[in-house]
Amino acid sequence: MARSALLNVMVQAARKATRNIRRDFGEVENLQVSMKGPADFVSAADRRVEQALHQELERVRPGYGFLMEESGAIKGADQSHRWIVDPIDGTTNFIHGIPHFAVSIALERHGELVAGVIYNPIMDELFVAERGGGAFLNDRRLRVTQRRELSDAVVCCGIPHRGRGDHALFRHELARVQAKATGIRRSGSAALDLAYVAAGRYDAYWERGLKPWDIAAGIVLVREAGGTVSDIDSGRDMLQTGNIMATNDALHGELGRELKAAQTASSARQAAG
Ligand code: 2AM
Numbered sequence: 620m621a622r623s624a625l626l627n628v629m630v631q632a633a634r635k636a637t638r639n640i641r642r643d644f645g646e647v648e649n650l651q652v653s654m655k656g657p658a659d660f661v662s663a664a665d666r667r668v669e670q671a672l673h674q675e676l677e678r679v680r681p682g683y684g685f686l687m688e689e690s691g692a693i694k695g696a697d698q699s700h701r702w703i704v705d706p707i708d709g710t711t712n713f714i715h716g717i718p719h720f721a722v723s724i725a726l727e728r729h730g731e732l733v734a735g736v737i738y739n740p741i742m743d744e745l746f747v748a749e750r751g752g753g754a755f756l757n758d759r760r761l762r763v764t765q766r767r768e769l770s771d772a773v774v775c776c777g778i779p780h781r782g783r784g785d786h787a788l789f790r791h792e793l794a795r796v797q798a799k800a801t802g803i804r805r806s807g808s809a810a811l812d813l814a815y816v817a818a819g820r821y822d823a824y825w826e827r828g829l830k831p832w833d834i835a836a837g838i839v840l841v842r843e844a845g846g847t848v849s850d851i852d853s854g855r856d857m858l859q860t861g862n863i864m865a866t867n868d869a870l871h872g873e874l875g876r877e878l879k880a881a882q883t884a885s886s887a888r889q890a891a892g
């Protein structure tokens with residue numbers, strides 16, 4: 620596959636920034652892990668990878684803006700382009716020695732997502748997609764699954780973190796989907812969850828309370844693999860709401876109805892006290 624110049628730049632940045640990550644992964648005790656909030660960790664590796672990505676992307680595309688998990692928003696001279704970056708998505712896995720985390724880089728042009736790269740450096744799995752150009756895993760073209768019913772589907776979800784989100788609503792959602800689906804998974808990396816939907820490993824995925832850097836690149840991947848991505852509850856922009864549902868398209872209606880029914884049941888329960 621001949622990759623575009625843009626994707627090449629993003630892939631180079633992802634590879635360069637994670638050059639030392641295997642060493643870090645094996646020596647987490649030296650990584651000055653600290654807490655940003657309840658159950659919300661950050662390590663020296665997150666900061667190092669983010670800095671390296673910032674440096675490299677700024678070098679190859681000077682003036683683009685940035686939105687990064689650890690450093691926040693940086694305005695660029697070029698107002699029409701913005702990188703959305705999560706240096707390590709799956710920090711809790713990283714810290715616990717679970718080899719399931721990834722770098723996530725997306726590019727927004729005039730407010731629209733046009734490219735995404737998600738790289739798991741431990742598995743050496745590189746997921747890339749550019750709008751209109753398809754989605755790929757290590758040069759293999761990706762396609763979502765064709766399963767048409769939840770009863771045949773493996774569905775991934777995110778569980779609200781301690782001190783955040785609507786835990787009661789999640790329990791209703793889980794109960795409904797669990798009663799229908801073949802299996803439920805929870806991985807701890809939203810970026811990889813979306814990449815796995817694109818790759819046909821999961822048939823569907825939903826999670827609430829996410830940030831733009833968790834999902835921006837994955838949205839491009841799922842769309843380019845033929846899947847559907849949307850906000851869970853409304854037609855609003857999921858980058859803003861952080862409540863995302865991604866499916867192989869065929870399952871979008873059925874999963875949406877289950878999540879809607881869960882919402883109704885949860886509200887009724889709350890109203891009843
Ligand atoms: P992170 O590893 O980059 O922080 C998994 O459900 C998703 O939630 C991941 O994208 C993860 O991103 C994010 N996450 C993990 N812990 C979190 C917390 N305490 N608060 C908010 N988001 C969190």
Ligand code: CA
Pocket residue numbers: 659660661688710
């Ligand atoms: Ca984090």
Ligand code: CA
Pocket residue numbers: 688705707708709832833
């Ligand atoms: Ca993240």
Ligand code: CA
Pocket residue numbers: 665688705706707708709710
């Ligand atoms: Ca992160």
